[in-house]
Amino acid sequence: MSAFGSDCLVVNTSTYTLVPGLSVTLAVPASSVVLVGYGAGMYVNATGGGDASAAELALFVDGVQYSAAGTVSFNGINDNAQRASNNGAATHVVAVAAGSHTFEIRARRAFNVGSTTTLFGTVSAVVSSNGTNTTVAGACGGFQVQGLQGRLMVQVLKQ
Numbered sequence: 304m305s306a307f308g309s310d311c312l313v314v315n316t317s318t319y320t321l322v323p324g325l326s327v328t329l330a331v332p333a334s335s336v337v338l339v340g341y342g343a344g345m346y347v348n349a350t351g352g353g354d355a356s357a358a359e360l361a362l363f364v365d366g367v368q369y370s371a372a373g374t375v376s377f378n379g380i381n382d383n384a385q386r387a388s389n390n391g392a393a394t395h396v397v398a399v400a401a402g403s404h405t406f407e408i409r410a411r412r413a414f415n416v417g418s419t420t421t422l423f424g425t426v427s428a429v430v431s432s433n434g435t436n437t438t439v440a441g442a443c444g445g446f447q448v449q450g451l452q453g454r455l456m457v458q459v460l461k462q
Contacts, residue, residue, distance in 0.1 A: 304329055308343060308431035308453030312410055314358050319368070319409035322360070322431045325455045326407045333401040338458045341408045342392025343431045344451030345377040352383035357413035358430050364397060365404055371395070376413055377430075388451065396460075406457050 309324030322343060331337060339362060347356045357378035362369045372395045379387025397406075410430040431453035 304457050306455040308451075310431070312430045314410050314412045314430055317411055319361055319363070319411045322408050322410050322453050325431070325453050326405060327455055327457045328403060328405040329457060329459065330403050331399055331401055331459055332461070334462045335401070335459050336462060337397045337399060337404070337406070338394065338456075338460055339372075339397055339406055340392070340394040340456040341454060342375070342390065343408070343410070343453035344388055344390040345379065345410075345430045346386050346388040346451065347379045347381050347429075352381055355380040355387070358410050359413040360391065360393075360408055360410050360430070362393075362395060362397075363407040363409055364399065366407075368409075369395070369397060372397075378413070390451070406455065408453060408455050 304327045306325055306327050308322060312320060312322050314320065325341065325343075341360065341362065343360060345358045347354055355378070357376065359374040359376045361374045362372045372393065375391040375393050377389040377391055379389050381387045431451060
């Protein structure tokens with residue numbers, strides 16, 4: 304099963320939040336493992352030269368962070384008149400008991416949330432997109448880029 308980002312997510316807290324569209328629920332039979340692949344992009348939600356931000360993605364299984372998977376980290380520092388963007392992806396084999404399970408990709412601000420004393424300051428990051436190159440005003444800062452759209456692939460593998 305696959306899922307795609309349906310909108311952007313502005314992250315500026317240390318709390319993980321579901322990336323819109325990146326959730327899959329499926330039944331896993333006995334004697335199986337699950338192959339999970341995911342990725343997304345981020346951009347700095349500001350336009351000034353030297354503005355910077357960072358975010359990270361994490362895999363959650365049934366509402367709990369799958370700590371064996373680690374995280375995918377992004378960061379960016381704007382050049383003058385150019386927004387910084389970055390992409391990342393990961394793939395993991397997840398062992399779960401037989402039954403129905405929900406796999407989610409969540410994002411959070413990665414560095415010094417709310418701090419103005421570091422390079423990453425208080426500038427938020429924008430994670431994923433709606434999959435278009437259309438400029439959309441609003442929470443996304445008027446910037447949607449197709450290549451930043453998040454993706455989640457979940458596949459059951461029989462052992």
